[in-house]
Amino acid sequence: MPKYEEEDYLWLSGIQHYEFCPRQWALIHIENLWNENYLTASGRLFHKKVHDKTQYEKRGNIIIVRALKISSANLGLSGECDVVEFHKDKNGIKLKNFNEKYIPYPIEFKRGNGHAILSDEMQLCAQAMCLEEMLCCDIPKGALFYGEPKRRKVIEFSQELRNKVANTVFEMHKLFKKLYTPKPIYKNHCRACSMQDFCLPKISKQKSVKEYIKEVLLNEEIT
Ligand code: SF4
Structure with missing residues (x-):
């Protein structure tokens, strides 16, 4: 029995935003x-290069599929994989149009210096x-590919990591259902945040962004 209906699916890529800051x-x-x-723009252009390539190719014992659409009714997520390699393996699954069995191996491309962070x-x-x-x-397992050192970092999908994903996505659904935006908590990472001009973390602790913008517009009309 699926846990979520399709209309309730959230963007998978939102996990990294939520892990950075729920607000x-x-x-x-x-x-x-x-x-x-700058960080989001260069990250977006980096991803565009990945997704612009042809959809799939076979290299030896590996089939490489790009921009594969994915979803999960259990998690209530949908999104797209940068690349999924299918590695030939007798314990794997049969794929349409191929005789051998394969195990999927997702690869996510990231800007950065090769130090994997939890959100990635x-x-x-x-x-x-x-x-x-x-x-x-x-x-x-799968891999994170970092653009600056051009290196893969293998990531094992431990039960602990899977639980962290499931719990985080559950919290995202709870907030989304209530349409609730958490109040800001000013920390060092706010300086690198692409949303700080909207968030106004130092002054909007007591007000929602919508309330703040409404108030500013009202004041501008009066003056
Ligand atoms: S500025 Fe800080 S509190 Fe506001 S959204 Fe960004 S990280 Fe979160």
């Missing part, structure tokens, strides 16, 4: 505000959990 996630995914800084690992693990549900298989 940032809510501003983007509930209030539909978006702001782009969670996003990749969520992709694996979607693929497992869609293809009825087990996926033990």
Whole structure:
């Protein structure tokens, strides 16, 4: 029995926003505000290059599929994998139009210096959990590919990481259902946040962003 209906699915990519800051996630995914800084712009262009390539190719014992759409009724998520490699393995699954069996191996492309952060690992693990549900298989690991050192970091999908993904996504659904945007908590990471112009973390502790903007517009009309 699926846990979520399709209309309730959230964007899988929101996991990294939520892990960075639940308020940032809510501003983007509930209030539909978006702001782009250098980090998000270069990350977006980096991903565009990945997704612009042809959809699939076979290299030896590996089939490479790009921009694969994924979803999970159990998690209530949908999204897209940058790349999924299918590695030939007798314990894997049969794929349409291929005789051998394969195990999926998701790869997520990231800007950065190769130090995996938890939000990247969670996003990749969520992709694996979607693929497992869609293809009825087990996926033990995948990889993060970092653009600056051009290196892969293998990520094992431990039970602990899977639980962290499931609990985080559950919290995201709870907030989304209530359309609730958490109040800001000013921390060092706010300086690198693409949403700080909307968030106003130092002054909007007591007000929602919508309330604040309404108040500013009202004041401008009066003066
Ligand atoms: S500015 Fe700080 S509190 Fe506001 S959304 Fe960004 S990280 Fe969160």
